[in-house]
Amino acid sequence: MFVSRIAAISLIVLGVLSPTAARAQGSALRDVIDREIKASWAKEKIATPAKASDPTFLRRIYLDLVGMIPTYEETTEFLKDTDPKKREKLIDKLLADPRFARQQAHAWDLAMLGRKNRLVEGTIGYRNRERFRQWLVKQFEVNEPCDRIAAKILQAEEDGSQLFFAANNNTDEMVTSVSRFFLATQIQRAKCHDHPFEPWTQKDYHGMAGFFVRTMVVEVPGKPEITNQKGKQYRVGEKTVGEVTFTLPAPNQKPGEKPAKKDKKDGVPIRPKFLNGAELTEPEPPSGFVEPKLKPNEVPPKPAFSRREKFIGWMTAKDNPYFAKAAVNRIWAQFMGRGFVHPVDDFNRQNEPSYPALLKAIESEFVARKFDLKWLVREIVNSEAYQVTDIGPATDALPKYYERARIRPLSVEELTASLHIATGPGVESALKSEPSAQMLQYLGEPTDGQGRFQGSLSEHLFLHNGDQFRGMCRPDKGNLPEKLLMGAEDWNAKVERMFLSVLSRPANSEERERFVKYLSVETKDAKMASQRMEDAMWVLVSCSEFRFNR
Amino acid sequence: MKGMLATAGGFAVANWGALTNSQTLAQEVRRSGKRCIMLYMEGGASQTDTFDMKPGRPTGGEFRPIQTNVTGIQVCEYLPNIARHADKLAIIRSMRTQSVDHGIGGYHMHTCYPSSQRFPHPEIGAMIAKYCENPESDLPSFVKIGSTSGIYGAGYLGPQYEPFVVSDDGRLPGFANPGVSAEIQGRRGELLNFMEQRFAEQRAGEPFAAHRTAELRTIRLMRARQAFDVSAEWERAKDRYGDNRFGRGCFTAMKLVEAGVSFVEIGHYGHDTHIDNFPISKANYSVLDPAWGSLMHDLHQRGLLRDTLVVWTSEFGRTPAINNRAGRDHFGRAWTIVLAGGGIRGGQHYGASNRDGFEVEENPVSEGDLFATIYRTMGINPRVRHYLGSRPIWATPEGSRPIQQLTGK
Numbered sequence A: 001m002f003v004s005r006i007a008a009i010s011l012i013v014l015g016v017l018s019p020t021a022a023r024a025q026g027s028a029l030r031d032v033i034d035r036e037i038k039a040s041w042a043k044e045k046i047a048t049p050a051k052a053s054d055p056t057f058l059r060r061i062y063l064d065l066v067g068m069i070p071t072y073e074e075t076t077e078f079l080k081d082t083d084p085k086k087r088e089k090l091i092d093k094l095l096a097d098p099r100f101a102r103q104q105a106h107a108w109d110l111a112m113l114g115r116k117n118r119l120v121e122g123t124i125g126y127r128n129r130e131r132f133r134q135w136l137v138k139q140f141e142v143n144e145p146c147d148r149i150a151a152k153i154l155q156a157e158e159d160g161s162q163l164f165f166a167a168n169n170n171t172d173e174m175v176t177s178v179s180r181f182f183l184a185t186q187i188q189r190a191k192c193h194d195h196p197f198e199p200w201t202q203k204d205y206h207g208m209a210g211f212f213v214r215t216m217v218v219e220v221p222g223k224p225e226i227t228n229q230k231g232k233q234y235r236v237g238e239k240t241v242g243e244v245t246f247t248l249p250a251p252n253q254k255p256g257e258k259p260a261k262k263d264k265k266d267g268v269p270i271r272p273k274f275l276n277g278a279e280l281t282e283p284e285p286p287s288g289f290v291e292p293k294l295k296p297n298e299v300p301p302k303p304a305f306s307r308r309e310k311f312i313g314w315m316t317a318k319d320n321p322y323f324a325k326a327a328v329n330r331i332w333a334q335f336m337g338r339g340f341v342h343p344v345d346d347f348n349r350q351n352e353p354s355y356p357a358l359l360k361a362i363e364s365e366f367v368a369r370k371f372d373l374k375w376l377v378r379e380i381v382n383s384e385a386y387q388v389t390d391i392g393p394a395t396d397a398l399p400k401y402y403e404r405a406r407i408r409p410l411s412v413e414e415l416t417a418s419l420h421i422a423t424g425p426g427v428e429s430a431l432k433s434e435p436s437a438q439m440l441q442y443l444g445e446p447t448d449g450q451g452r453f454q455g456s457l458s459e460h461l462f463l464h465n466g467d468q469f470r471g472m473c474r475p476d477k478g479n480l481p482e483k484l485l486m487g488a489e490d491w492n493a494k495v496e497r498m499f500l501s502v503l504s505r506p507a508n509s510e511e512r513e514r515f516v517k518y519l520s521v522e523t524k525d526a527k528m529a530s531q532r533m534e535d536a537m538w539v540l541v542s543c544s545e546f547r548f549n550r
Numbered sequence B: 001m002k003g004m005l006a007t008a009g010g011f012a013v014a015n016w017g018a019l020t021n022s023q024t025l026a027q028e029v030r031r032s033g034k035r036c037i038m039l040y041m042e043g044g045a046s047q048t049d050t051f052d053m054k055p056g057r058p059t060g061g062e063f064r065p066i067q068t069n070v071t072g073i074q075v076c077e078y079l080p081n082i083a084r085h086a087d088k089l090a091i092i093r094s095m096r097t098q099s100v101d102h103g104i105g106g107y108h109m110h111t112c113y114p115s116s117q118r119f120p121h122p123e124i125g126a127m128i129a130k131y132c133e134n135p136e137s138d139l140p141s142f143v144k145i146g147s148t149s150g151i152y153g154a155g156y157l158g159p160q161y162e163p164f165v166v167s168d169d170g171r172l173p174g175f176a177n178p179g180v181s182a183e184i185q186g187r188r189g190e191l192l193n194f195m196e197q198r199f200a201e202q203r204a205g206e207p208f209a210a211h212r213t214a215e216l217r218t219i220r221l222m223r224a225r226q227a228f229d230v231s232a233e234w235e236r237a238k239d240r241y242g243d244n245r246f247g248r249g250c251f252t253a254m255k256l257v258e259a260g261v262s263f264v265e266i267g268h269y270g271h272d273t274h275i276d277n278f279p280i281s282k283a284n285y286s287v288l289d290p291a292w293g294s295l296m297h298d299l300h301q302r303g304l305l306r307d308t309l310v311v312w313t314s315e316f317g318r319t320p321a322i323n324n325r326a327g328r329d330h331f332g333r334a335w336t337i338v339l340a341g342g343g344i345r346g347g348q349h350y351g352a353s354n355r356d357g358f359e360v361e362e363n364p365v366s367e368g369d370l371f372a373t374i375y376r377t378m379g380i381n382p383r384v385r386h387y388l389g390s391r392p393i394w395a396t397p398e399g400s401r402p403i404q405q406l407t408g409k
Helices: A002-013 A019-024 A027-042 A056-065 A072-080 A085-097 A098-113 A127-142 A144-157 A163-167 A173-184 A202-209 A309-313 A324-334 A356-366 A371-383 A412-422 A427-432 A437-443 A457-465 A467-473 A480-488 A492-504 A507-519 A528-544 B026-032 B102-111 B124-132 B182-201 B206-229 B231-241 B245-258 B277-299 B365-375
Strands: A215-221 A231-239 A245-247 A269-271 B004-006 B013-015 B035-041 B065-067 B075-076 B090-097 B142-145 B164-166 B263-268 B309-316 B334-339 B346-352 B360-362 B385-388 B389-393
Touching: A002 A163, A027 A072, A027 A324, A027 A371, A027 B263, A056 A072, A056 A085, A056 A098, A056 A371, A072 A492, A098 A163, A098 B004, A127 A144, A127 A163, A144 A173, A144 A309, A144 A412, A163 A173, A163 A215, A173 A324, A173 B263, A202 A269, A324 A356, A324 A371, A371 B385, A412 A427, A412 A437, A412 A467, A412 A528, A427 B102, A457 A467, A457 B102, A457 B164, A467 A528, A467 B065, A480 A492, A480 A528, A492 A507, A492 A528, A507 A528, A528 B182, A528 B231, B026 B206, B035 B065, B035 B124, B035 B206, B035 B245, B035 B277, B090 B360, B124 B142, B124 B263, B124 B277, B142 B245, B182 B206, B182 B334, B231 B245, B231 B277, B263 B277, B277 B309, B334 B365
Parallel strands: B035 B263, B035 B309, B090 B346, B142 B164, B142 B263
Antiparallel strands: A215 A231, A245 A269, B004 B013, B065 B075, B090 B334, B309 B334, B385 B389
């Protein structure tokens, strides 16, 4: 027993811990994670970082699991709890909170549809997007396995689930989006020429397109409360026939040139082919089959043989070489900042994973546990690696070795909800809140092409002068600033409450002194006092400490 | 870099201590490099009725050409002001472009890439802002006057280079005006400064620094916002520029580049003349000509033209053929764009269309070639490479070539 443990540890240090070894040892995944991450610190000569303080952990875990900061009551309760297992307890509580499903739905929805898709943003289809999110919420509420969620999105049969296809309404976009989100590969790079890093040819791309070429999205009339602005809802159907055709270069044709007219050839149909796998064997369509003439907005009859169904079966099979890895990497990145493969949708031979053994270990366990999302999240956030400090000299927002917590800006949804918590309206109000169009415009996408945060002038002008932030900070209608202004406690207590409510931590002595001084001059003039209260609240919701999850 | 501290990573961090000191703007920032003003004709401007006239041909239309101050260059009779600046103009009469509808054309002519790529290409103003901005300037580096010409955004360059949009007569958006008095602004700024400084002491993360830098720039912008307020001077200039939104926009643009803004775009609405091309175009030119002409005049007078490139462009041209409603339709096969200033060799035509204007006769110029020419003039490497995730992307598509005859380099 003793000997075998030593052996296992030395294997870990070498970075070749096999997942079966991990299970044989009976280790929880969280311990496997910590062993691997700590081994990399030793190897990279990185001093072991401290653990995040209780308030830092508290704010981080609330934002990550339920998408908003903790309330004053939640904060004080946690901070005064002396149970050594209080972090684990809190994690279990938040995983069981209905807000967890909502937060997961937001994360998936954003990763799949982004911000700038015209179909799903703005006036054209906001109801669809909300329905899609609601559909996702239902999946996460019952902790539907990830492979099942993926299958259902591609089947697109359940009400509300169709938006992914509707937003990618042609074969090329479907292939690109499906492979990026579910397989974490950039197969579209092989569309016009063979893939730069992979042994994939144009035939592989078009082979994959064969699974989706018969799929079509139609708009059908629907009940007003569930339709888009045109009074329609989306349905996804599949035809019985239809092929991808592909034209090889004509003889003497140079890259980038059109072929001479006499050399032009008709395209040849390409058989559907699984990525890095076999061609699909399929029955011939019934002889003499003619696709029925579809009226506009009509869904074709369900085909006897569905190519898309075959693709789904292949993708979610236990031994699929892409799907589980891609899912694990995404979930890891959601909580740890940097995926083992970064960016998360670009597995290729020139972009090897940073912790291959750990990725493999998590992947095997995840498959063995039937793609149980909640289990995986619980293991990750219980690890010391997740609970690492936010303090340190590293400048990177997403440290490669996880020696400091990742820094990410709050999404506008998180920001809006958190403002409702910080300024007093509370959780109920936060859940009903929606980011305004201005919030989406000025704070919706605050990063450059590689995920680096950039502050824009418009964001800050909006913070300074737009009425949304200032409006919530202004003492009014029983909100926190008004309560503090009217309350009978002394200024020290008021400042303390303010910090705990907005920044989820007590004020230190220097801050208390500064804020008390700021607030307690001019108290005789009610208007001045109110303005100063607004200012102080505004400072707390405008500073970096509030803007980021760290 | 006054008021800024450079870190080892080359990242400029706001020196918060200096924030509360009063800062002067304007005068000292004029030493910044090149600037660009883009006049964007929304709807598709007719080449045949402006700079590539076909008198006596069936496609010629109603307007007559007039002489300019350069022998051999003629322009429309309704562009008399511009005619006096022909020695500064490089007239490209051989634009051959791919996207001939408004949405896709606007995208293509702002990014030099087709929108069908569905890739977040930055628009030209963002690229120029990134490479030409003066980091010390209190003003934003990329200003759009009005959103007539479309907002395509900073794409993969990131929100730091998003256009700062002001209303189409050049006035600031409401929320750029301080919501609180200068006194309150100052004191709460100090409190914020105190919080940020303490927070940053132990936290070197770049996002925090980026947040503080943007905050600092915003405060400077609010202090400098009077640069956008040209009302006093406008009273004296409006007769020359034309007392309308476009005229005022051009005047504001001139003032902004003078104050150090790197890129200003102004849209001029209404060139989509499918019906009644001639009366509508005549009315358009009566607004365009005095504004653009005065802009050229003032830039020249103030010694700004040498470093300021002026681009007259559109999403596409218009058909030489006149349709049965006396209109001209969308046309990308042979149309005209004009460059001036910023080192461009003026007083010349580049390329030519054929007799009736249906095809390019010589030296076709693509979207990429045009952008490469502009970038070269601005001192930007046309093939500068960026990344979206791990995917490399170039400022202009492969094969784009700057027009040496115009850039001289």
